[in-house]
Structure formats: C-alpha cells, structure tokens
Amino acid sequence: MKVKDGILTSKLCRPTSFGVVNNTWRIFTYKELHAATNGFSDDNKLGEGGFGSVYWGRTSDGLQIAVKKLKAMNSKAEMEFAVEVEVLGRVRHKNLLGLRGYCVGDDQRLIVYDYMPNLSLLSHLHGQFAVDVQLNWQRRMNIAIGSAEGILYLHREVTPHIIHRDIKASNVLLNSEFEPLVADFGFAKLIPEGVSHMTTRVKGTLGYLAPEYAMWGKVSESCDVYSFGILLLELVTGRKPIEKLPGGLKRTITEWAEPLIAKGKLRDLVDPKLRGNFDENQVKQAINVAALCVQSEAEKRPNMKEVVNLLKGFEYEEKKVTVTRIDSIKYDEELLALDQLSDKDHDDATASYGVFSAIEVQKMKDPYKRMG
Numbered sequence: 001m002k003v004k005d006g007i008l009t010s011k012l013c014r015p016t017s018f019g020v021v022n023n024t025w026r027i028f029t030y031k032e033l034h035a036a037t038n039g040f041s042d043d044n045k046l047g048e049g050g051f052g053s054v055y056w057g058r059t060s061d062g063l064q065i066a067v068k069k070l071k072a073m074n075s076k077a078e079m080e081f082a083v084e085v086e087v088l089g090r091v092r093h094k095n096l097l098g099l100r101g102y103c104v105g106d107d108q109r110l111i112v113y114d115y116m117p118n119l120s121l122l123s124h125l126h127g128q129f130a131v132d133v134q135l136n137w138q139r140r141m142n143i144a145i146g147s148a149e150g151i152l153y154l155h156r157e158v159t160p161h162i163i164h165r166d167i168k169a170s171n172v173l174l175n176s177e178f179e180p181l182v183a184d185f186g187f188a189k190l191i192p193e194g195v196s197h198m199t200t201r202v203k204g205t206l207g208y209l210a211p212e213y214a215m216w217g218k219v220s221e222s223c224d225v226y227s228f229g230i231l232l233l234e235l236v237t238g239r240k241p242i243e244k245l246p247g248g249l250k251r252t253i254t255e256w257a258e259p260l261i262a263k264g265k266l267r268d269l270v271d272p273k274l275r276g277n278f279d280e281n282q283v284k285q286a287i288n289v290a291a292l293c294v295q296s297e298a299e300k301r302p303n304m305k306e307v308v309n310l311l312k313g314f315e316y317e318e319k320k321v322t323v324t325r326i327d328s329i330k331y332d333e334e335l336l337a338l339d340q341l342s343d344k345d346h347d348d349a350t351a352s353y354g355v356f357s358a359i360e361v362q363k364m365k366d367p368y369k370r371m372g
C-alpha cells in the first residue's frame with residue numbers, strides 16, 4: 001500500500017470479500033474529524049500511545065468515534081499507519097476492533113474506530129477504573145476467551161495469516177457489555193503462506209515479548225501466544241507484567257507467579273480485589289493455560305486454537321459443578337498439606353494429587369520448570 005498524492009491506494013482497502021468491517025468504513029475529511037473532536041481538544045483525549053494520541057469524538061450523524069491522530073509524520077509513523085489500515089481492511093471478527101474510516105491529509109494521518117465506552121483492559125486492571133472492580137471473575141474469563149478468539153482468527157482465518165505482535169492490556173478494548181476487542185494493528189506482520197516464522201526488527205512492549213523474539217527477532221504465531229499468556233496471568237492476578245520493587249529492582253509477572261504455581265498456591269495467585277469471588281477450577285485451568293503459553297521454548301507453547309479450546313473447557317467444568325465442589329474441598333485440604341512439604345516432596349505429591357488428571361500434571365509440571 002502506498003500513500004500517493006494524499007490518496008491511500010490499496011486494493012485491500014476496497015470492500016472485498018474479506019469485508020472491510022461492516023462495509024461501513026469511509027474516508028473522513030480532516031475538517032470533519034476536527035469538528036467531531038472539538039478541535040482535538042485535550043478534554044477529548046482518551047490516551048496516548050507511541051505513535052500519537054487518541055481522541056473521543058461524535059460525528060454530525062451522532063456516531064461516537066475514537067480518532068487516532070498520528071504525531072509528526074515520519075517514515076515509522078507512515079509505516080504504522082499503512083500497516084494498520086492494510087490489516088484493518090482484512091479483518092472482520094467480533095473480537096477485533098475494525099476500521100470505521102481514515103483520513104489522509106498532506107501531513108496528517110488519522111484512523112477512525114468505533115468508540116469503546118469501557119476503554120481499555122489496562123484502565124480496569126491498573127488504571128483509573130481499577131478501584132471500581134467492574135471486572136468480576138466471569139468478565140475476566142470472558143475477556144480472556146474473546147481475546148483468544150480474536151487472535152485465533154488473525155492466525156488462522158485471514159490469508160495471509162497475521163501476527164499481531166503487540167498483544168497487551170492497553171490493546172484490548174471493552175465495549176458497553178465488557179466484550180473484548182483486540183485493537184492496534186500498527187505492528188502487525190503479514191505472514192506469507194507456508195512460512196512458519198520470520199526474522200524481523202523487534203517491536204512490541206516489554207514484559208509481553210516472547211524470549212526468542214526479544215533476543216533474536218524470531219517472530220511466529222507463538223510470540224502472540226506468549227504475550228497472550230502474560231495477559232492471562234495479568235487478568236487472573238491483577239498484577240502488571242513488570243513491577244517495580246523498592247531499590248529500583250524489577251520483577252516480571254512470571255518470576256512472581258512461578259513459585260506460587262509450583263507450590264499449587266492458586267488462591268495466592270488470584271487478584272485480591274476479587275475478594276475470593278472466583279471459581280477455583282476455572283482459576284486452575286486459566287493458570288494452567290497461562291503457564292503453557294509462557295514457556296520459553298516456543299515449540300512447547302500451544303497454538304491459539306488449543307488455547308481457545310482449553311479456556312472454553314470452563315463451560316464444561318461448570319456443568320459438572322456438583323462434582324467439582326466436592327473436589328474443591330479436597331483441593332483445599334491438599335493445598336494445606338502441600339504447604340507443609342519440602343519442594344521435592346511437593347513434586348511427588350502433585351503427581352498423585354487427585355484433582356488434576358495425570359495429563360494435566362504432566363503438562364503443568366513441565367512449564368513450571370521453564371517459566372520466566
């Protein structure tokens with residue numbers, strides 16, 4: 001795609017069979033967006049990212065929009081704009097934030113999206129809405145499953161496949177029903193058919209980067225799986241991917257979680273803001289999935305299809321509620337007993353522990369050793 005004489009030229013941006021979201025995107029004029037956002041006033045500012053600011057606005061026909069205004073045009077910003085519009089033109093999924101329109105002026109590039117009234121997941125976990133605790137356990141798991149489905153669509157259902165490369169809490173937006181929509185495709189990478197991985201310059205956000213990508217720029221679908229694993233840990237624990245400790249030290253969420261997971265202290269892992277209101281079996285499953293996703297060795301991580309299936313196992317668990325309740329009493333007793341054990345004994349005890357199936361234990365023991 002090229003930006004030529006102020007006109008964006010791309011076959012893919014026409015309404016093709018891929019379907020530009022709802023087929024209702026259009027080109028906006030700068031004047032229109034200026035008016036809709038009250039002159040890009042600071043009062044309308046929703047947030048700021050690496051490439052520019054996002055403003056709330058209302059069009060003359062009453063539609064609430066979010067306008068991303070790229071700051072100073074340079075080749076990087078131009079590339080981000082081109083990639084984002086190109087990718088948005090290909091995707092259509094209930095859990096992906098599609099394109100409402102764009103504007104290309106002489107020295108302005110703006111992208112228009114639907115406004116998401118509950119803003120980003122980041123604002124609910126660590127930002128201005130964190131104290132309200134609107135994200136109960138059910139919503140958190142719904143956000144995890146929806147986001148995973150959006151990523152799975154990118155990996156499997158679009159041709160060529162798309163790797164998002166910047167899965168993180170600020171890029172998961174929430175609509176009025178708290179349904180998640182994965183956003184921000186500026187770093188996305190299109191993967192030609194038959195190619196399993198590529199080597200590129202590293203883009204993304206610290207704390208969410210898969211080791212092979214951060215160190216060697218090796219990008220594959222598995223990098224999104226890793227970032228999703230971090231996001232899942234964040235959803236369960238309410239902690240940031242990297243936290244600052246006194247004395248300037250930093251600790252990653254995996255460093256913090258690993259010993260608790262290894263000792264089976266699942267209750268200690270869950271966000272205290274939930275005040276104990278969560279389903280233990282779902283927590284166990286979510287932590288299990290997260291631990292699989294954040295394994296250092298990319299080949300050992302599940303793909304997004306497996307992640308979605310594992311997370312959806314929740315619904316199945318719910319149907320067995322009477323059985324699992326009995327199990328969870330046993331589970332508490334086991335946890336207490338496990339607390340008393342040495343690390344070596346703990347491993348043996350976990351292997352014979354009744355709540356987890358042998359396969360689960362097998363899956364779970366391996367990632368614990370390699371996490372972080």
Ligand SMILES: Nc1ncnc2c1ncn2[C@@H]1O[C@H](COP(=O)(O)OP(=O)(O)OP(=O)(O)O)[C@@H](O)[C@H]1O
Nearest residue numbers: 046047048049050051054066113114115116120170
């Ligand atoms: N469609 C939208 N509806 C509501 N709020 C939005 C929308 N799009 C973006 N925002 C808000 O604007 C903020 C900035 O978004 P942006 O994508 O520019 O940056 P970021 O994801 O925070 O950072 P980065 O540049 O590192 O990706 C988001 O965190 C979100 O709170």
